[in-house]
Amino acid sequence: AEDKVPSTGAHDPYMHVFLDAGNGNVLAFFELPTQPDMDRDRNTPQWVQHIAFRVGSMDELMATKAHLEGMGLDVLGPTHHGIFKSIYFFDPNGHRIELAADIGTPEQMAQLKDVAQPMIEEWSATKKAPRHAAWLHEKIADES
Numbered sequence: 001a002e003d004k005v006p007s008t009g010a011h012d013p014y015m016h017v018f019l020d021a022g023n024g025n026v027l028a029f030f031e032l033p034t035q036p037d038m039d040r041d042r043n044t045p046q047w048v049q050h051i052a053f054r055v056g057s058m059d060e061l062m063a064t065k066a067h068l069e070g071m072g073l074d075v076l077g078p079t080h081h082g083i084f085k086s087i088y089f090f091d092p093n094g095h096r097i098e099l100a101a102d103i104g105t106p107e108q109m110a111q112l113k114d115v116a117q118p119m120i121e122e123w124s125a126t127k128k129a130p131r132h133a134a135w136l137h138e139k140i141a142d143e144s
Contacts, residue, residue: 021053029093038093050088050096061087061101080143082136083108108136 001015015031032038040049055061061078065087068075077087083104090096115132122130 027051040094046096047088050098052086052098052100054084055099055101058085058101058103061085061099064099080140082140083112112136 001013003011003013005012005014012032013034017029017031019027019029021027040046055064058078065075065077068087068089073089075087075089078085078101079088081100084100084102086098086100088096088098112133115130119130119132122128122132
């Protein structure tokens with residue numbers, strides 16, 4: 001916590017909080033009590049801007065969903081993505097958070113890795129959704 005911004009010297013009291021995100025990653029958040037409430041980028045669809053975290057299992061995902069709902073948060077999901085299932089919610093500052101539990105097989109992951117580069121190349125050239133991994137969404141439809 002400081003009263004002045006180290007890089008600019010401007011007076012702007014803040015608390016800088018660092019959270020261990022696992023695997024050597026750190027998330028950093030600021031609380032700025034003298035600034036207006038934070039908001040999201042209105043030029044980007046609400047579902048796009050989010051931070052995703054992996055949880056250990058579907059049981060953990062569902063227990064977390066129940067816990068969040070018990071705290072009064074609106075939680076979307078679980079949403080089936082073929083190789084993982086996710087829940088989504090907004091933190092108190094309006095950041096969208098995704099929690100995801102892996103359900104994919106090693107074979108599915110290998111298939112996706114094999115088509116990743118061709119998909120990126122096709123997308124870059126056409127800006128249309130490549131069909132290299134359409135099997136994943138067809139699998140979801142079959143399970144529904």
